[in-house]
Amino acid sequence: MASLTPQVTTQVTPGTVPGAAPAPAPSRPGRPRRPRVWRGVVLALAAVYFLVPLIASFVFTVKVPNQGFSLDAYGQIFSAEGFGGSLLLSLGLGVATIVLVLLLTLPAAVAVRLGAPRLRPVLEVVCTLPLVVPPITFVAGISTVLRWGPDYLASTPFYQTMIAVQNPDFPVVLVLAYVVLALPFAYRSLDAGLGAIDVRTLSEAARNLGASWPHVLLRVIIPNMRSAMASASFLTLALVLGEFTIARLLSFQTFPNWIYRISGSQAQVSVAVSVFSLLITWLLLLALSSAGARQRSGS
Amino acid sequence: MNGARVEFRGLRRRFGSTVALDGLDLTVEPGELIALLGPSGCGKTTALRCLAGFEQPDEGEVLVDGADITRVPANRRDAGMVFQSYSLFPNLNARDNVGFGMRVRKVPAARRHARAQELLELVGLPSVGDRYPHQLSGGQQQRVALARALALEPRVLLLDEPLSALDAKVRVTLREEIRRLQLSLGITTIFVTHDQEEALSMADRVAVLRDGRLEQVADPATLYDRPATPFVAEFVGAMNHLPGLVSGDGVTVLGQTLPVEGRAPGTARADVLVRPEAVLVTPVDASGAEGDGIVMVSSFRGSTARLRVRLSDGTEVLADVPGHDSARFAPGTAVRVGLVDRPVLVSARSETGAAAAVPEPDVV
Numbered sequence: 202m203a204s205l206t207p208q209v210t211t212q213v214t215p216g217t218v219p220g221a222a223p224a225p226a227p228s229r230p231g232r233p234r235r236p237r238v239w240r241g242v243v244l245a246l247a248a249v250y251f252l253v254p255l256i257a258s259f260v261f262t263v264k265v266p267n268q269g270f271s272l273d274a275y276g277q278i279f280s281a282e283g284f285g286g287s288l289l290l291s292l293g294l295g296v297a298t299i300v301l302v303l304l305l306t307l308p309a310a311v312a313v314r315l316g317a318p319r320l321r322p323v324l325e326v327v328c329t330l331p332l333v334v335p336p337i338t339f340v341a342g343i344s345t346v347l348r349w350g351p352d353y354l355a356s357t358p359f360y361q362t363m364i365a366v367q368n369p370d371f372p373v374v375l376v377l378a379y380v381v382l383a384l385p386f387a388y389r390s391l392d393a394g395l396g397a398i399d400v401r402t403l404s405e406a407a408r409n410l411g412a413s414w415p416h417v418l419l420r421v422i423i424p425n426m427r428s429a430m431a432s433a434s435f436l437t438l439a440l441v442l443g444e445f446t447i448a449r450l451l452s453f454q455t456f457p458n459w460i461y462r463i464s465g466s467q468a469q470v471s472v473a474v475s476v477f478s479l480l481i482t483w484l485l486l487l488a489l490s491s492a493g494a495r496q497r498s499g500s
Numbered sequence: 501m502n503g504a505r506v507e508f509r510g511l512r513r514r515f516g517s518t519v520a521l522d523g524l525d526l527t528v529e530p531g532e533l534i535a536l537l538g539p540s541g542c543g544k545t546t547a548l549r550c551l552a553g554f555e556q557p558d559e560g561e562v563l564v565d566g567a568d569i570t571r572v573p574a575n576r577r578d579a580g581m582v583f584q585s586y587s588l589f590p591n592l593n594a595r596d597n598v599g600f601g602m603r604v605r606k607v608p609a610a611r612r613h614a615r616a617q618e619l620l621e622l623v624g625l626p627s628v629g630d631r632y633p634h635q636l637s638g639g640q641q642q643r644v645a646l647a648r649a650l651a652l653e654p655r656v657l658l659l660d661e662p663l664s665a666l667d668a669k670v671r672v673t674l675r676e677e678i679r680r681l682q683l684s685l686g687i688t689t690i691f692v693t694h695d696q697e698e699a700l701s702m703a704d705r706v707a708v709l710r711d712g713r714l715e716q717v718a719d720p721a722t723l724y725d726r727p728a729t730p731f732v733a734e735f736v737g738a739m740n741h742l743p744g745l746v747s748g749d750g751v752t753v754l755g756q757t758l759p760v761e762g763r764a765p766g767t768a769r770a771d772v773l774v775r776p777e778a779v780l781v782t783p784v785d786a787s788g789a790e791g792d793g794i795v796m797v798s799s800f801r802g803s804t805a806r807l808r809v810r811l812s813d814g815t816e817v818l819a820d821v822p823g824h825d826s827a828r829f830a831p832g833t834a835v836r837v838g839l840v841d842r843p844v845l846v847s848a849r850s851e852t853g854a855a856a857a858v859p860e861p862d863v864v
Contacts, residue, residue, distance in 0.1 A: 398590065399585060399586075399587070402583050402585050402587045403587060403589060405552075405554055405574070405581075405583070405587075406581070406583060406587040406588075406589070406645075406648075407589075407600070408553070408554070408573075408574040408575045409552060409574060409575075409577075409579070409580065409581045409649075410575075410580075410600050410601035410604060410648070410651075410652065411575050411576070411601050411604045411605060411652065412575055412600075412604050413575055416604060421589055424589075424591040425589070425590055425591050
């Protein structure tokens with residue numbers, strides 16, 4: 202009789218760990234503080250690994266021979282020719298890539314989870330493929346395709362599209378390439394986010410209450426995926442802001458490409474820009490992760 | 501809220517090689533609470549999901565108040581559903597969860613909130629409106645889910661094992677409350693469960709399903725006292741299978757001849773189905789007279805104690821005695837065994853041949 206069999210009660214509390222935090226492990230009297238020492242050593246080594254190049258870069262930018270300390274290099278960034286344009290271009294490409302990659306992967310990941318769970322491994326493999334294709338191979342393929350275009354097609358919309366996607370003011374072709382590169386990161390983040398909520402039950406509950414499919418996606422799934430989407434966006438943005446190979450070989454003046462270009466003439470400014478762009482990336486990371494945290498606290 | 505009549509007509513659904521529904525016919529009367537009961541995989545949840553619109557039957561139709569809704573999308577069916585797992589939207593507080601359906605229908609915020617508050621009061625949670633699902637207990641979450649399902653005043657309420665994730669005590673209180681609410685609202689309710697006690701205690705009628713087909717549908721007392729098939733007898737409550745001999749004037753079992761309920765099988769040798777409470781046991785007094793069997797196990801259940809008695813021929817019989825009497829039936833006690841003089845169900849000898857009582861995990 203079911204009433205007498207032991208019942209396991211599971212409480213699903215998304216976003217929080219139920220109950221108290223696990224009690225701290227009792228310290229063993231035999232060997233005090235050893236682990237703490239090792240922890241310190243590992244931390245220090247990691248810090249050295251990351252901080253030395255950073256500090257060295259910073260020192261390089263502020264030390265002017267025979268003049269001592271100066272922040273001039275940072276001042277020159279903003280007046281340097283092409284800085285604003287290339288940074289804006291890269292940010293624009295980043296935003297466009299994020300929008301496109303989310304529009305592609307989120308519905309796909311949801312659809313596969315709800316409608317065709319057996320296709321999930323397939324989608325996973327497809328989305329991981331860009332990781333194993335070297336960017337140089339990728340860009341070689343792209344430029345071959347872009348160069349192809351016989352003259353007798355010149356008046357067709359096809360040819361004009363090929364030209365339009367290469368518009369140096371906003372090269373759509375780069376967005377398309379970056380979407381492919383960002384797929385593995387975006388898909389993994391979103392899939393993990395979907396795994397954390399019971400998509401099927403939640404969408405069925407919403408359907409039962411009269412919601413159409415777009416409504417389910419916008420009002421139920423996306424609000425519960427905000428932190429996963431934030432991390433997908435951040436990874437994509439970081440990728441776009443740092444991508445060099447493709448932009449360089451297709452000769453578009455993106456931010457990394459601009460840094461490379463001025464490093465030839467103004468070494469100090471180019472390093473200052475690197476430090477500066479690192480700072481920007483950190484700030485963006487902070488903004489995005491706090492957006493995710495706000496969603497988790499539910500306000 | 502007025503209940504609708506729900507009809508399942510010849511519903512068939514297969515998943516690959518498994519047949520979930522194999523021609524289910526069932527009519528639920530307006531305002532009735534019907535429980536779909538059966539072992540896992542019997543198709544009860546599939547039937548419910550066909551009614552909710554989450555599953556399309558391969559054949560057959562679902563009618564609500566005479567209208568065929570088989571092809572109507574899930575979001576345009578007038579049925580509120582409470583799910584087995586916690587299904588509240590984690591990003592919304594209790595009030596907005598309850599108000600979700602009204603928001604979809606663009607009900608103004610003030611009216612939505614007032615109505616949500618009203619419903620939260622109805623399910624006994626007047627002060628949790630601002631809390632998020634993760635701040636509520638399992639029982640509270642299911643109450644909010646119930647309020648949410650009722651918010652749009654659906655004509656049918658669907659409950660898909662809503663209590664199975666809760667602990668025993670909460671389960672009992674909540675099922676009583678669901679029943680009270682259902683009666684006062686008069687809403688047609690279909691309740692899926694694998695727990696026969698839940699089904700018997702809540703439902704107006706219980707439909708027992710097996711392999712996608714309806715085995716029997718009857719009110720709880722009939723189902724328990726006059727099961728239509730051996731499967732129902734087996735599944736609802738505990739049942740003894742005792743070897744008997746069918747003759748012209750009844751069936752002889754344990755030395756008693758009892759009338760046969762329903763039709764008797766053609767064979768002479770048969771299984772006689774007897775409930776534990778219809779088995780009479782008396783301890784053999786110290787005078788030394790020999791008993792029919794020996795108590796092997798006694799499990800105390802409060803108002804009753806269930807004994808497992810081994811007869812001298814090796815047959816095991818389950819018998820219920822009043823709880824306050826249980827001390828007289830300690831394991832090892834020799835007892836006399838008889839049956840209450842009432843018509844009994846008889847089925848053809850089961851394949852396994854063993855005349856042992858139904859194994860019951862919680863007794864042994």
